[in-house]
Amino acid sequence: MDPSELQELAARERAAQPKIVIRTCMSTACLAVDSEPVKAALDAAVEETGLKDRVKVVGVGCLGLCGKGPLVAVDPTGELYQHVTPEQARSIVSSVAGGPVTAERLDPTSPFFSKQVAVVRENSGMIDPERIEAYIAADGYVALTTALRDMSPSDVVDAITASGLRGRGGAGFPTGLKWAMVAKSPSDRKFVVCNGDEGDPGAFMDRSILESDPHRVLEGMAIAAYAVGASQGFIYVRGEYPLAITRLKKAIQQAKRLGLLGAQILDSSLDLRIDLRIGAGAFVCGEETGLLASIEGRRGTPRARPPFPAERGLWGFPTVINNVETLANIPTILRKGPEWFASIGTERSKGTKVFALAGKILNTGLIEVPMGMPLRTIVEEMGGGVAVGKAKAVQTGGPSGGCIPAALFDTPVDFEALAQVGSMMGSGGLVVMDEADNMVDVARFFMEFCTEESCGKCVPCRAGTVQMLRMLTRIADGEGHEEDLETLESLCTMVKSASLCGLGQSAPNPVLSTLRYFRHEYEEALRRRRSSHEESGDKAGDSAG
């Protein structure tokens, strides 16, 4: 396929689109609440009412408000419906001809939707993720065409550098700088790797991107490959995400068929082969050197850096490794220009960030907001606050992050600002806790996670996490000693500074941040005596009733 054929395909696809489109969410969360029968009912209703020429039902990716699915949207009116049943689906179709709708309406102008800025998620919930034609009609592969035809590889690196894009996997390393390092590494074999091992519990942004718009990630990888001079790529996806894997496989096949992957892509000199690798359930594989080891078929144990993967990565060759969301930003940055991207966000954190809202919050789901937005806006306005009582804290960054108390909800989402309050941006999980959640228990939960997921290669992490977990369990059970808090703190500092990789270095964060903001809960637990044990076994979680 050459660029003009791509344009023709896009034009044909757009022309074939009927006036009225009914979009049904077909992502993991909506599928779990039976969106498939809803789509079938919509299809049947269109058939029966004879509206086939005017109305089309499309299965799309994530519409965002996962807690209220199945979600259905109607174009061009922009109507949005929640908790749709197959019975109600019929009335949505007949409403096109002016009939009444029995489905529950959802306000598309509510803060949850209106405060979002869609970059990465611009196609999510809009197009059919299983058809490459739909992506192409939505300006897909235009950025790649531009890069290959009008830009040199170093122009592409410069554009990404100018955009100020930073890695969305958690650490926030400047993407342009990473690409430049790989680009200038003298090697005739280089790799581009997409990290889709989204292991943080409470985070599902990458799953959603891969399920809703897989071609965006492939296009981002192709642009990265051109920029750094790679001709082989791998996407490493968690085994826990079967739907994302299915859709990616399909997307790769379709791209190959149209010559958007393979040899001489879009009539250029770029050759790129992309293979999928499925994770087998190891959190530490999210760490880049662990992930590379796993692709090579070994135990996913991290190694010391330097050398960084940019110098010595897969099988010893220079490798650029980016997170799913980072790569998903690339096509839009090239299409709309780095200046446009840099105009969104804060001084040092540019663009948008996708967050997964979960926990005790009313509106659970996915949002994409400009960097710099205060947590309060996200939790209280967009998320609608908590169902019962008051929000107590939000946990960001998963087991590597921290708990931010409600008093600090004015903190903006920005790499530096979140680090300053003792948490981190992380990959984007945002779990809201309410008054019923005990913070010692939360810290214990994360430490148990890190203990089990520690790969065991370095002693500070392997032994340190076990000791911290023992101490936290003792405190939570009311058997702690006064001096435990001090020992715990010093152990945290030791593990943080002496561990080999990010897992160990950040494992103490949930403990340190809860000690910092909720010390009184630890002290309360210390005061509790053995006699009151029976109640402490009672989990605080089920307060919904």
Place this chain on the structure above:
Amino acid sequence: MESAAVSEQRKPGAGPSAKQPAGDNRPKILAATMKRYQYQPDALIEALYTAQELYGYLDLDILTKIAADLKLPPSHVYGVTTFYQFFSLKPRGKHTCLVCMGTACYVRGAAAIVAALEERAGVKAGETTPDGKASILTARCIGACGIAPAVVFDGSVAPFVTPESATQRLGEWLANGS
């Protein structure tokens, strides 16, 4: 997953390579997977995946066979197998009940679901009932936080699960004779 293969208890030395019924094309499928990777060492994890899908679990005979085919030390193959949570050295139950223990599910009561299931099944999480009917498993996070707490029953995700709804489903499996 081939459920017939899961219930087949193998004795050491009587693995699939030693004794296979006529018409069993599973070794061929496994060989095809490794061939796709030209029998390179990085085929290992894919090969383990395929083998587990075909046989239900990974016994020592299969691991030894894979090690020989990929020209890897058996200790390396065993090390990789035990490193990753997905690979099981023991047969799994006919049905699986996978409780998500991610943060969102946890704060919404996943621990109570696990406790209820353990009590109903009489085995701990990670184990299979003695009659081989069901395995209780836990996952780190399946990324379905929007519908927490979530449980995956035989591969399909169930939303907003309660201890009662989970044990009811498990009870149906355990009561079912077949």
